[in-house]
Amino acid sequence: MSTEKKVIQEFVLEQDNELRFEVESKNEKVYLTLKSGTAEVFGTELVKAKTYEFTSGAKVAVFTWNGCVIEVKGKTDVIYTAKETPMVIYSNCHAALEFMRVEAEKDNKRGPIALLAGPCDVGKSTVSRILLNYAVRMNRRPIFVELDVGQGQISIPGTIGALMIERPASIDEGFSQEAPLVYNFGHKTISANPNLFTILTNHLANTVKERLEVNKKTRSSGAIINTCGWIKGAGYKQLLNSIKAFEVDIIMVLDQERLYNELVRDLPQFVKIIFLPKSGGVVERSKSNRSESRDQRIREYFYGTPRNSLYPHSFELKFTEVKIYKIGAPALPDSCLPLGMKADDHMTKLVLLTPNAGLLHHILGVSFSENEDDDILSSHVAGFVCVSMVDTERQTITLLSPQPKPLPSNILILSELQFMDTH
Numbered sequence: 001m002s003t004e005k006k007v008i009q010e011f012v013l014e015q016d017n018e019l020r021f022e023v024e025s026k027n028e029k030v031y032l033t034l035k036s037g038t039a040e041v042f043g044t045e046l047v048k049a050k051t052y053e054f055t056s057g058a059k060v061a062v063f064t065w066n067g068c069v070i071e072v073k074g075k076t077d078v079i080y081t082a083k084e085t086p087m088v089i090y091s092n093c094h095a096a097l098e099f100m101r102v103e104a105e106k107d108n109k110r111g112p113i114a115l116l117a118g119p120c121d122v123g124k125s126t127v128s129r130i131l132l133n134y135a136v137r138m139n140r141r142p143i144f145v146e147l148d149v150g151q152g153q154i155s156i157p158g159t160i161g162a163l164m165i166e167r168p169a170s171i172d173e174g175f176s177q178e179a180p181l182v183y184n185f186g187h188k189t190i191s192a193n194p195n196l197f198t199i200l201t202n203h204l205a206n207t208v209k210e211r212l213e214v215n216k217k218t219r220s221s222g223a224i225i226n227t228c229g230w231i232k233g234a235g236y237k238q239l240l241n242s243i244k245a246f247e248v249d250i251i252m253v254l255d256q257e258r259l260y261n262e263l264v265r266d267l268p269q270f271v272k273i274i275f276l277p278k279s280g281g282v283v284e285r286s287k288s289n290r291s292e293s294r295d296q297r298i299r300e301y302f303y304g305t306p307r308n309s310l311y312p313h314s315f316e317l318k319f320t321e322v323k324i325y326k327i328g329a330p331a332l333p334d335s336c337l338p339l340g341m342k343a344d345d346h347m348t349k350l351v352l353l354t355p356n357a358g359l360l361h362h363i364l365g366v367s368f369s370e371n372e373d374d375d376i377l378s379s380h381v382a383g384f385v386c387v388s389m390v391d392t393e394r395q396t397i398t399l400l401s402p403q404p405k406p407l408p409s410n411i412l413i414l415s416e417l418q419f420m421d422t423h
Ligand code: ATP
Pocket: 018, 020, 021, 058, 059, 060, 061, 119, 120, 121, 122, 123, 124, 125, 126, 127, 148, 151, 227, 228, 229, 279, 280, 281, 282, 283, 284
C-alpha cells in the first residue's frame, strides 16, 4: 500500500483483481483512464481512453473480469491492488435475480424484490449499485428504492425515495436523478421519528408496487432496496416493517451472521435470505466523513457537480405566501392527552410554524399537496429549498431554490437538515 502519490501511475491488473483508491485531501482531483482491457467501477463499465475525474471524498474500486491496464493521475491518499474480492459472489446474486426476472417475464408476473441489509459500512449501497448496474446492462428497468435516510443515493439526506433505473450509474456522479419519487423524512437517522418513518415507508412501498404494475418491463425487472445500518432493537423492527411493506422476496444480508439468523427466525420461509461477505475494500467512514458527504450531497442538489453545474435561484417570499409545517409536536404527559390518543401520536402531528430566525439554513421540502386538507404528512415532495434569510421586521423569508418563483406549492415541510450556502 502506498500513500501520498502525485505522479502518473500505471497499474496492470490481472483478471478478477481490483484497484482501490481514496481521495481525501480537499480540492484534490484524481484522473482515471482505462488504457487497455475491460474494467468497471461498481458495475459501470469504463470506456477505453476516456478520463474520469474523482474529487475529495471519493472511495473507488476498479474491478476487472479479464485483466486491464489503468492509468491514475493525481494525488491519492491510499492506492493498492486487491486480488481477493467478493465480486464473483455478487455476480452470482445478479445471475439468480436475472433467472427470476426471466421467469417473471414469461408469466407476466412481478420480478424479484431484493433488499440489502446489514450494519454500517459493509457496502450495502455499493452492492445495490452493482446489482442495479448489472440489471440495466441486461436491458432491465428495475426500480431502486433508497431507505437509507443518512447516506442515500437518491435526492438529499433526510429523505427516502425511489427511482426507475434506465441506464448505468455515471462512474463519478452515480445514478441520474431524473424524476425520482421522494418523501421528506426530515432527519438523518430513523431513530429521530420511527413512527413517521413507518408511515412514509408504507406510502413509498404502495407507490412502488403500483408503478411495478403499470409498466411491463419494470414489473418483470423488480426492485432493489437499500436500507440503513440501524439493525438493532427498534431499527430491526423498522427493517421487518420495510420487508413486509415492499413484499420482499430476497434479502441479502451483508457481513452480519446475527442479523442473518434473526431474519431466518422471524420471516416466513418463502422469503429467501442469503448471507454475503463484505468486500475488504469497503471503507469505514467517521462521523465527520458522513457529515461532509451529507453536506456535499445537498450542495450538489443546488449547485450540481463540477461537470454539470446548476444555477439555483434566490428569491424572497412574504410570510403570508408560505405555510411552513413541522412534523412532530412536543410530547405531552399521558394525563393531558385527549381520550384515545396515544403518546406516540404527537410525533406525527403537523404543527404550523410562524417563520422565525430558527429556520435559518434549514432545508424545507416543497410538498406536492396543494391545500391543507390534503394528507400533507404522507405526500411526496416536488423538491427542496433552503432558508437563506429570515427578516422578521419586513416579514419576509429568502429561499435558495433549484427553480424560480413561484414554488409548485406554498406548503413547505421543515427538515432538521441544514445547509450553509458558502457560494
Ligand atoms: P452505510 O453505513 O452508510 O449504510 P454502506 O454499508 O452502504 O454504508 P457503502 O456506502 O456501500 O457502505 O460503502 C462505504 C464506502 O466504501 C463508500 O464510500 C464506497 O465507495 C466504498 N467502497 C465500497 N466498496 C469498495 C471497494 N471494493 N473498494 C474501495 N472502496 C469501496
